[in-house]
Amino acid sequence: xxxxxxxxxxxxxxxxxxxxxxxxxxxxxxxxxxxxxxxxxxxxxxxxxxxxxxxxxxxxxxxxxxxxxxxxxxxxxxxxxxxxxxxxxxxxxxxxxxxxxxxxxxxxxx
Amino acid sequence: xxxxxxxxxxxxxxxxxxxxxxxxxxxxxxxxxxxxxxxxxxxxxxxxxxxxxxxxxxxxxxxxxxxxxxxxxxxxxxxxxxxxxxxxxxxxxxxxxxxxxxxxxxxxxxxxxxxxxxxxxxxxxxxxxxxxxxxxxxxxxxxxxxxxxxxxxxxxxxxxxxxxxxxxxxxxxxxxxxxxxxxxxxxxxxxxxxxxxxxxxxxxxxxxxxxxxxxxxxxxxxxxxxxxxxxxxxxxxxxxxxxxxxxxxxxxxxxxxxxxxxxxxxxxxxxxxxxxxxxxxxxxxxxxxxxxxxxxxxxxxxxxxxxxxxxxxxx
Numbered sequence: 001x002x003x004x005x006x007x008x009x010x011x012x013x014x015x016x017x018x019x020x021x022x023x024x025x026x027x028x029x030x031x032x033x034x035x036x037x038x039x040x041x042x043x044x045x046x047x048x049x050x051x052x053x054x055x056x057x058x059x060x061x062x063x064x065x066x067x068x069x070x071x072x073x074x075x076x077x078x079x080x081x082x083x084x085x086x087x088x089x090x091x092x093x094x095x096x097x098x099x100x101x102x103x104x105x106x107x108x109x110x
Numbered sequence: 111x112x113x114x115x116x117x118x119x120x121x122x123x124x125x126x127x128x129x130x131x132x133x134x135x136x137x138x139x140x141x142x143x144x145x146x147x148x149x150x151x152x153x154x155x156x157x158x159x160x161x162x163x164x165x166x167x168x169x170x171x172x173x174x175x176x177x178x179x180x181x182x183x184x185x186x187x188x189x190x191x192x193x194x195x196x197x198x199x200x201x202x203x204x205x206x207x208x209x210x211x212x213x214x215x216x217x218x219x220x221x222x223x224x225x226x227x228x229x230x231x232x233x234x235x236x237x238x239x240x241x242x243x244x245x246x247x248x249x250x251x252x253x254x255x256x257x258x259x260x261x262x263x264x265x266x267x268x269x270x271x272x273x274x275x276x277x278x279x280x281x282x283x284x285x286x287x288x289x290x291x292x293x294x295x296x297x298x299x300x301x302x303x304x305x306x307x308x309x310x311x312x313x314x315x316x317x318x319x320x321x322x323x324x325x326x327x328x329x330x331x332x333x334x335x336x337x338x339x340x341x342x343x344x345x346x347x348x349x350x351x352x353x354x355x356x357x358x359x360x361x362x363x364x365x366x367x368x369x370x371x372x373x374x375x376x377x378x379x380x381x382x383x384x385x386x387x388x389x390x391x392x393x394x395x396x397x398x399x400x401x402x403x404x405x406x407x408x409x410x411x412x413x414x415x416x417x418x419x420x421x422x423x424x425x
Binding site: 034035056057058059061063065072073075076091093095096097099100101 | 178179180215240241244284285286287288289326327328329386387
């Protein structure tokens with residue numbers, strides 16, 4: 001039980017840290033943990049920089065289904081960022097784990 | 111023992127061809143002969159394997175570059191696996207590599223892989239895993255490190271020991287099925303490749319991600335594999351060898367037999383056990399019981415394959 005609490009505390013601390021880091025940069029963030037993009041769907045205003053951070057001990061990537069963007073492999077703790085300048089819905093997968101899917105919804109600014 | 115096995119097979123036709131399955135986890139081999147399972151002790155099965163005149167091996171998931179807790183020294187365990195292959199009794203015609211040679215597709219990892227894998231005495235036939243095609247132009251570094259005469263994006267076939275071997279790639283474009291994918295171009299090539307081959311020829315297909323649905327929730331399957339099997343269903347014996355899931359799981363379905371292999375680097379959880387398929391950390395003294403290689407024996411003239419998994423250490 002104490003290990004579980006420790007793990008949960010660590011997970012919360014880590015996600016708080018990444019949220020703070022992303023908030024300071026003025027962008028939006030997606031955390032990759034337990035082979036899941038979190039949040040799975042993120043809605044941002046046009047021009048927002050979205051940053052993905054890998055918190056798993058296995059590498060992940062972000063690959064647009066329409067092939068328009070593609071990250072390098074992110075090992076543990078590594079990140080990938082992209083500014084979304086076009087309004088629309090962009091689906092992506094992890095190029096290493098096909099079951100991992102996510103969506104970025106870009107709305108008009110203001 | 112091989113003689114006894116032969117006596118048990120008088121009614122065996124290729125249409126009813128057996129998948130000779132092996133499960134080496136507990137030191138017992140289960141063989142399916144004409145659909146009836148029977149067990150062989152490990153030594154007996156090893157004798158059966160060496161009795162054939164055509165032997166080959168499978169190695170998978172070396173993950174050169176991986177250095178996390180689950181195995182801080184993947185080079186050492188890869189070398190031990192290679193020693194198991196080089197030490198197999200009888201000649202090994204070649205070794206099939208079912209991918210994830212590297213962990214992150216880095217040039218230095220490919221260099222290391224080439225150097226270590228060159229210690230295998232038999233020739234190698236490769237197919238990539240998703241970890242091998244992470245570079246800017248997916249697969250460019252892999253093809254440069256392990257050049258092969260191939261069609262399309264790297265699929266190919268060859269004949270050996272009376273069987274037809276087919277290397278497929280299901281890691282290049284996942285689309286949105288949540289599973290591995292072969293793609294239309296490769297499926298078209300496959301149909302042409304086997305068109306002129308007699309239905310009595312044993313077929314051995316190898317690819318990285320399982321071509322059967324092991325566990326969809328973790329992406330352990332190939333979305334369009336059914337289309338490949340519709341082309342292969344007329345053959346009397348189809349053996350499918352895969353990697354990717356770092357454990358031995360086997361299944362027989364009619365004339366198709368499916369086998370996933372152990373990794374030489376680290377184990378992964380059983381399907382659905384735990385929150386994710388991430389690297390499984392086992393006690394150090396247990397690691398070598400869940401890593402290993404595979405020996406396959408093709409019995410001439412019968413289209414029968416015996417598959418024996420060889421862990422680096424007995425549990």
